[in-house]
Amino acid sequence: AQSVTQPDIHITVSEGASLELRCNYSYGATPYLFWYVQSPGQGLQLLLKYFSGDTLVQGIKGFEAEFKRSQSSFNLRKPSVHWSDAAEYFCAVFSGGYNKLIFGAGTRLAVHP
């Protein structure tokens, strides 16, 4: 069955440090992958998406993600974290067979000054 795993429930980084949030998926066909961000008590905002082509995709707020088929991964990165990046991050894969998005459980990011 299709699934998305975000191995890290909580991550804490210092402001200005680099960030990598991990996402692994299980999907038989070519995956269509998304990263969303959610501030406390708010809806989800799309950061970036991968459908095809260049495996390194750029998103909003200085985020990027790299699709690695051999590792079934779609990790999110940012070279220098800002305090305003503190939020919860969700990775998702579109399941064509079920016509729906499958979400990971999320990674909560805390940023220390």
Added chain:
Amino acid sequence: DGGITQSPKYLFRKEGQNVTLSCEQNLNHDAMYWYRQDPGQGLRLIYYSQIVNDFQKGDIAEGYSVSREKKESFPLTVTSAQKNPTAFYLCASSRGLAGVQETQYFGPGTRLLVL
């Protein structure tokens, strides 16, 4: 300003009561979705609708009902049959359902609490 609105922001339900959560979009999107979010569990799909007057059950439809009488509106009713309704409810929409490249856009959510 195009977007998705959800109301109310907070909703309180008494035992045995049905409550309805509102979701409106002015993006001219055909597809709309309802998700439930519980801590540590990500988002789970309750119902979705591809066109007006049509909707399909998602993974956790029991205890919920929806209607889609207008393109821009997709209200969700949490019935008394839903024994554990306390959660954060998110509505989303996309241009279509069939196209895999149709990104879903989310509303700000409604938090439902049981009294």
